[in-house]
Amino acid sequence: MAQNQLANQKTRQLTQQQQLNREEWKDTEFYPQILQYDQIGIASVTLEPDGSLQITDTEGKTYKDAQFQTIQTTNPDKAVIIQDKSGDQWVVDKAGKVSKVPGGGLYPGLSIPVSDSVVRIVEKALKNIQKSAENQQDPARKAFLQARTMLTANTPPTTLNQTEVASLGFTELFSATAPMDPTEQGQLLPFLKHYDAYATAELTYVRTQVYLLISKRHQGNEKLLAQTLLTSQDKPLTIHLQQQLDAHTPESQIIAYCQQQIEQTLNRLTIQILTH
Numbered sequence: 001m002a003q004n005q006l007a008n009q010k011t012r013q014l015t016q017q018q019q020l021n022r023e024e025w026k027d028t029e030f031y032p033q034i035l036q037y038d039q040i041g042i043a044s045v046t047l048e049p050d051g052s053l054q055i056t057d058t059e060g061k062t063y064k065d066a067q068f069q070t071i072q073t074t075n076p077d078k079a080v081i082i083q084d085k086s087g088d089q090w091v092v093d094k095a096g097k098v099s100k101v102p103g104g105g106l107y108p109g110l111s112i113p114v115s116d117s118v119v120r121i122v123e124k125a126l127k128n129i130q131k132s133a134e135n136q137q138d139p140a141r142k143a144f145l146q147a148r149t150m151l152t153a154n155t156p157p158t159t160l161n162q163t164e165v166a167s168l169g170f171t172e173l174f175s176a177t178a179p180m181d182p183t184e185q186g187q188l189l190p191f192l193k194h195y196d197a198y199a200t201a202e203l204t205y206v207r208t209q210v211y212l213l214i215s216k217r218h219q220g221n222e223k224l225l226a227q228t229l230l231t232s233q234d235k236p237l238t239i240h241l242q243q244q245l246d247a248h249t250p251e252s253q254i255i256a257y258c259q260q261q262i263e264q265t266l267n268r269l270t271i272q273i274l275t276h
Helices: 002-024 068-074 116-153 162-173 182-217 222-228 237-246 251-275
Strands: 035-037 042-047 053-057 062-065 080-084 089-092 098-101
Touching: 002 182, 002 251, 042 080, 042 089, 042 098, 053 080, 068 080, 116 182, 116 222, 116 237, 116 251, 182 251, 222 237, 237 251
Parallel strands: 035 080
Antiparallel strands: 042 053, 053 062, 080 089, 089 098
């Protein structure tokens, strides 16, 4: 119950922050694609005197964005969104000012029209996601509670806490650089095994809760979701759905594609919740 409440609370807080971000930037015209840095956490974004964009990650490593100068030259009237692996964003406006947008939530497609047909596709996809999550909710909760019980029962008598022990991993734990006597190995091996099962069960359960919460919350807001959710091609979902509708793609295929894109976004949100 506490895990469920925590997941719901974090999801609500992130959703509220993103809504505030979109309200603040609603009059800004953005370049149609986001510059994604989904392998790193960004610490800072700097516009250099020569017009290049320098990205510094949380470990101090710097990157020069090769696309930015071309984008700025060909689209001088548009702001550019940069996003890191956690979903935090930075905006470089047309005047060259860099602003951090904690929590992100900004998308290029807010001004793109959405047809009634697209809204119906998104509505059906959300209902599918909700139904699937409702069916998985109880089994996922039971598996999570069982895994937690097993983890607690196998906690080793060590001065290291559970997170520290699990973060070491098998390789370092039993390597020549970190030798352990057979007794210690015997104590830790069951714990690590159950910790892995616990982490998997926790991810599944929290993801189910996120699916339920978001699918219910966006029912009635399908238009906004179609405008703001980016597909794997970094373009608003509504563009791809309308293209498929215009091409007379079978509705079942369009719904399945829409559902897949929404679930990919919810999976990323789940990871953010568990790692923040």
